[in-house]
Amino acid sequence: MTKFSDLALDPRVLKAIAEAGYETPTPIQAGAIPPALEGKDVLGIAQTGTGKTASFTLPMITLLGRGRARARMPRSLVLAPTRELAAQVAENFDIYAKHTKLTKALLIGGVSFAEQDKLIDRGVDVLIATPGRLLDHFERGKLLLTGVQIMVVDEADRMLDMGFIPDIERIFQLTPFTRQTLFFSATMAPEIERITNTFLHNPVKIEVARQATTSETIEQRLIELTPTRKDQAAKQKRELLRAIINAEGDACTNAILFCNRKTDVDILAKSLKAHGFDAAPIHGDLDQSQRMKTLDGFRDGSLRFLVASDVAARGLDIPAVSHVFNFDVPTHSEDYVHRIGRTGRAGRKGVAITLATPADAKYLDAIEALVKKPIPRAEAPEGFELSDAAKRAPRKEEERKGGKSDRRRGRGKKDERAEAEAKPVEEVAPRDEAPKAETKPRERREEPRKEHREEPRKERREEPREERRDRKERETSPVVGMGDHVPDFLTRSFRSPQKEST
Known part of the structure; x- marks a missing residue:
């Protein structure tokens, strides 16, 4: 050797x-x-x-x-x-x-x-x-x-x-x-x-190895989920992921979780943190100092879960990664090899678990064609069931249908009419019966405002009135025609005196 x-x-x-x-x-x-x-x-x-x-x-x-x-x-x-x-x-x-x-x-x-x-x-x-x-x-x-x-x-x-x-x-x-x-x-x-x-x-x-081969030290699993609603697929996958992590228990000392998009990286990291998992995101849009701080925390063991885009899939030498989770099936088959290669390094054993939906079928076919063998299928953790929240329509759709948004944006007109009809007539006081004590101070406040407004209006209207009167007289006076009132200069001759003498 x-x-x-x-x-x-x-x-x-x-x-x-x-x-x-x-x-x-x-x-x-x-x-x-x-x-x-x-x-x-x-x-x-x-x-x-x-x-x-x-x-x-x-x-x-x-x-x-x-x-x-x-x-x-x-x-x-x-x-x-x-x-x-x-x-x-x-x-x-x-x-x-x-x-x-x-x-x-x-x-x-x-x-x-x-x-x-x-x-x-x-x-x-x-x-x-x-x-x-x-x-x-x-x-x-x-x-x-x-x-x-x-x-x-x-x-x-x-x-x-x-x-x-x-x-x-x-x-x-x-x-x-x-x-x-x-x-x-x-x-x-x-x-x-x-x-x-x-x-x-x-x-x-x-x-030294056939192109795009996976290491023999990595245990691969594929868990398929058929979402009950397409618009809740991501939420249902997050619930399944949490159930898998809990089922792995102490065997999952740390893990890298891969998403295809940067926005999904942030969403998954926030979701895991909200449910008590020590997770942080890393992708290309973060500041370099933040990215290095997150990586250092994952290397020294102070961070358990690293949620990453494919920026972390290549070349990062973090030897002791017990698990890799493909939250999204990679769209490029080569990326699957690089992602799961983050675990099982230097002769260690590793586990790579991929979550897939029926929409990922073509990507799975490409991956299996590349690695020349099928990915072993596995079942969801025993006793796993989707929550009622994951089965319902998302919040935005509920808001469009007049759900929770009625409280935020104001209730619909039908609800307002129903409440108005349900109110007793006694609650609505007629205007005529308003107490006089309330109207007097209003009149006092309004009087000076009216005087103040009328003075400039009089000044502005005095001049236009005369002009308006002259305009009306001009418009109503009869138009003098050319019949009996022909001007004198039109009756005069314009011939030269020399021609008249001849």
């Missing part, structure tokens, strides 16, 4: 590996490290959770042991699709390079440009970045990529899903042609294959 000591790694790196408690490399590490140390391009294909990060971090530290970084010109570049994965690579670098003098910079969103610019200006050996933030620094003139000797693309298929491929191609073109490229992916989509053929030079291909 191969050990790390058998690989031609830097002694300082081997010391750090031993202190971290590792002795035997994983298959992807044993296959990728030797050619990487020889300076060859590497194309690594392995399922998530197999140790791909160390397979490029360890040879990179060894190769960069000699040389010195220059300002604004990093010597190596690591591209990651998400902030969390980039931060995780940075943590691994700190662990394995702690006995060396190599420096690093982490360029991700949610952090001020000024702090990152200071690190780049000093000069760094390793630059770890997401594609968008890297190009932002380059376009601002703060970064040069002409000194990159080693370039790593991690989770390339996730880059494809997130639309980063055009950015990756542009970054490749900004780096030297003579660079060494290490390319890692869990699946090999046609677009990924095109990029590798374009930018990698005779790569050594290491494929």
